[in-house]
Amino acid sequence: MHSTSSPGARNTQGTIAYRLVRMMIRLLLWLFYRRIDVVGRERIPPDGGVIVAANHHNSVVDAMLIIATVPRAVTVLANAPLFRHPLVGPLLRMLGAVPVNRRLEAGDDPRKNEAMFTAAIDALRAGGVVLIFPEGRTQPQPMLLPLRTGAARLALGLERAAGGPHPVTLLPVGIVFHDPGIFRSASVQLTIGAPVATADVFASHRERPEEAVRVITARLTESIGERIVEAEDHYTLGLLAVLERAWWEEAARRGEPGPASDKIAEQALAWKRRVMRAARYLGEREPQLVAELRRRVERYRGHLDEVGIASEQLGQTYTARLMVFYVAANVLWLALGLPLACWGIACHAVPYWMTGQIVPWLGRTLEEEATDKMAVGLVIYPLLWSVEGWLVWRLAGLAPLLAFLLLLAPSGLLALAWRERLGRVAGQARAFLRFLADRDLHRRLLDERRALAEELRALADRVPPEVLRHGTRDAG
DSSP: OOSSOOOHHHHHOOOOOHHHHHHHHHHHHHHOOOEEEEOGGGGSOOSSEEEEEEEEOSSHHHHHHHHHHOOEEEEEEEGGGGGSSSSSSHHHHHHTTTEEEHHHTTTTTTTHHHHHHHHHHHHHHHTHHHHHTTSSSSSSSOOOOOOOSHHHHHHHHHHHHHHHOOOOOEEEEEEOOOOOSSSSOEEEEEEEEBBBHHHHHHHSTOOOOOHHHEEEHHHHHHHHTTOOOOOHHHHHHHHHHHHHHHHHHHHHHOOOOOOTTTTTHHHHHHHHHHHHHHHHHHHHOOOOHHHHHHHHHHHHHHHEEEEEEEEOGOOOOOOOHHHHHHHHHHHHHHHHHHHHHHHHHHHHHHHHHHHHHHHHHHTGGGHHHHHHHHHHHHHHHHHHHHHHHHHHHHOOOOHHHHHHHHHHHHHHHHHHHHHHHHHHHHHHHHHHHHHOOOHHHHHHHOOOOOOOHHHHHHHHHTOOHHHHTOOOOTTO
């Protein structure tokens, strides 16, 4: 394992091994996720000790997202059993990660986690970045578990080790997933908050460290909670996303201002949090109203899925001339890309299929699905590419093998883009045909969207303004 006390390594991009692993992580995330939004990137300090504290929903992927986002080398505090994983373990060692022994692994030997705290504090004293997941474990549902005190104890331990006040930034990060385990459908938003204030707590509770730990943990809980959308499950988050798009589209139709172009993700998060606060408030007092709104959103989403369009596509002009031009332009693109796309599909179909077969067989939990798919893919794809290359060389010779190797990556990327564009074109064409067959369908969908927005506005009027503005994690 790499030393965690080298100032030079901590204030730069990290070791060569670290940079190579981070490049691979960024590639894997770019391939797997349809979209990754990062809000508040400018809040990451360019130097000095930083404790990054994030919620934990998606096993190893959460750490991968932080490593890919933070431009500095990150010391990851990872569960000790991960170091025994045949694929993940070597990568963690290359990253210089530090094992965290939960009570189950540590048993009666407190020295195991004392070594972890010492290594993490050394890294912070050297001006490094340490990543911790203060919930203490991963869980798949979009809610925040009670935080443990590890992040606060790290900050306090740093001051003790330094023999007095030592600057450290406690940086909260909220991670919100949509379709977290589905290849090319999954998306994720990371929201980096303002640093949690700690200096005043250390100064006022110097003789009562346990009270300081409690106060800082409470502040961190509030700060992370403000940067995620909590719901009972991902299905509810999906319905909330449909409702949000309907709301903003109707706002635009009424001429009301929408989210600022440079703050779309941030304002969308704030909007969803307000709606969930209102839903929790009304759910305790008038649950039938919340249930009815949920049923109407489900019906609306079902109607959109039947037609094959998204809410934001409603209101567009579907004339025959426009659709002919749209289909012709995209068919031309698809036709030109077809040969290379077919080659990419042929080269990658078997590894893709085998990965899909192996991951369910592993029998892991929902929060490990994306991690397992990436880990299995890292083994299966190169292995089968080697077999395919060997067959090409045996059957056709050296020149075709070189062509196979040169086209392997670009053909695979084109196949992804080709398949996604084909899906969009097919959806648009199907919608046009449905609108052509039922001239009143488009109007009915618009009316349904308008009614949803009006019902949401009426429900918001039943909620006290202070709940919508602020609220709490318990009361909404």
